[in-house]
Amino acid sequence: MKAMLLREVVSLKQNEIPLSFTNTSEPQTSEGEVLLHVTRCGVCHTELDEIEGRTPPQLPVILGHQVVGTVEGVQSLEILDSAIKIGQRVGVAWIASACGHCEYCLSGQENLCPEFKATGRDINGGYAEYMKIRADFVYPIPDSISDSEAAPLLCAGAVGYRALKLCNLKDGHSLGLMGFGGSNHIVLKTAKYKYPDSEIFVFSRNPQEREFALSLGAAWAGAIDEVLPEGLDAIIDTTPVWGPISAALKRLKPGGRLVINAIRKEEVDKDVLLKLDYPSQLWMEKEIKSVANVTRADVREFLQLAAEANIKPDYQEFELENANKALLEMKQGKIRGAKVLTI
Ligand SMILES: [Zn+2]
Numbered sequence: 001m002k003a004m005l006l007r008e009v010v011s012l013k014q015n016e017i018p019l020s021f022t023n024t025s026e027p028q029t030s031e032g033e034v035l036l037h038v039t040r041c042g043v044c045h046t047e048l049d050e051i052e053g054r055t056p057p058q059l060p061v062i063l064g065h066q067v068v069g070t071v072e073g074v075q076s077l078e079i080l081d082s083a084i085k086i087g088q089r090v091g092v093a094w095i096a097s098a099c100g101h102c103e104y105c106l107s108g109q110e111n112l113c114p115e116f117k118a119t120g121r122d123i124n125g126g127y128a129e130y131m132k133i134r135a136d137f138v139y140p141i142p143d144s145i146s147d148s149e150a151a152p153l154l155c156a157g158a159v160g161y162r163a164l165k166l167c168n169l170k171d172g173h174s175l176g177l178m179g180f181g182g183s184n185h186i187v188l189k190t191a192k193y194k195y196p197d198s199e200i201f202v203f204s205r206n207p208q209e210r211e212f213a214l215s216l217g218a219a220w221a222g223a224i225d226e227v228l229p230e231g232l233d234a235i236i237d238t239t240p241v242w243g244p245i246s247a248a249l250k251r252l253k254p255g256g257r258l259v260i261n262a263i264r265k266e267e268v269d270k271d272v273l274l275k276l277d278y279p280s281q282l283w284m285e286k287e288i289k290s291v292a293n294v295t296r297a298d299v300r301e302f303l304q305l306a307a308e309a310n311i312k313p314d315y316q317e318f319e320l321e322n323a324n325k326a327l328l329e330m331k332q333g334k335i336r337g338a339k340v341l342t343i
């Protein structure tokens with residue numbers, strides 16, 4: 001099968017083509033797994049963290065975890081009895097395993113399972129014609145959502161949905177979005193549906209992203225360091241650096257909450273944290289919360305909501321062979337919506 005392979009951890013600044021196109025054997029499924037014939041795979045910022053070593057993968061590796069495909073084969077009859085059928089169109093999200101018996105798994109929070117925390121990495125394998133996945137970690141895709149539309153909903157969309165839930169917003173509360181890429185542009189569409197009376201404020205260093213945000217119905221869009229007349233009830237940060245966290249804390253209302261939707265942060269500007277000003281940035285019961293991963297319930301709920309509310313991502317397609325180009329554009333901040341590989 002054709003696949004894009006990462007052989008070593010590199011900085012994209014030094015090597016702009018970290019993945020190589022290759023022909024490799026199809027994955028062999030084990031008990032409880034299904035084989036998917038992949039049609040689309042979304043490109044996620046977490047892939048940059050893997051390529052550049054912030055969440056080091058086991059090498060060599062085929063990256064990719066926002067996968068849409070059809071079920072090609074199943075390993076056991078037990079699965080055939082379940083809801084998953086051969087030929088069915090399903091999606092894969094970032095979460096792909098959990099121990100099933102720890103305190104978190106038993107309370108429906110498998111996203112916090114220690115099995116996942118140990119590495120900070122989860123499923124890979126979507127930048128290829130076939131991938132294997134545990135049968136209990138795939139999700140039927142609603143008919144009204146196309147393959148390309150579904151791919152970005154599975155991580156950028158679903159993790160964004162979890163971040164939005166963690167904001168504890170009520171309709172009418174104000175929401176800030178720091179960064180406006182694959183995830184936050186779907187969050188904006190979701191928030192407008194769930195909280196029609198809330199105003200959404202988008203902070204981005206990129207003028208095109210700000211324009212894009214306004215075209216999708218943001219009440220305001222400006223640079224990261226621009227000051228608003230009023231504080232915000234909640235802010236979701238999806239940027240890879242620290243400056244926006246400092247900026248976000250200044251913009252929260254008393255009791256407001258910052259949700260960091262990032263798996264890793266880069267080290268570049270970490271020293272801004274040393275300059276945090278307690279009275280203006282943390283005092284008054286301000287809260288900071290991070291997103292770990294999604295739960296399966298989040299993914300199911302969000303796909304349902306996306307179908308019901310007609311929430312569709314804006315996306316740009318790249319052929320599998322051009323995955324490096326998609327990744328480089330993401331690294332350079334050339335983002336308008338999501339990026340999807342066609343396979
Ligand atoms: Zn992802």
Ligand SMILES: [Zn+2]
Pocket residue numbers: 098099100101102103104105110113114115
């Ligand atoms: Zn567990």
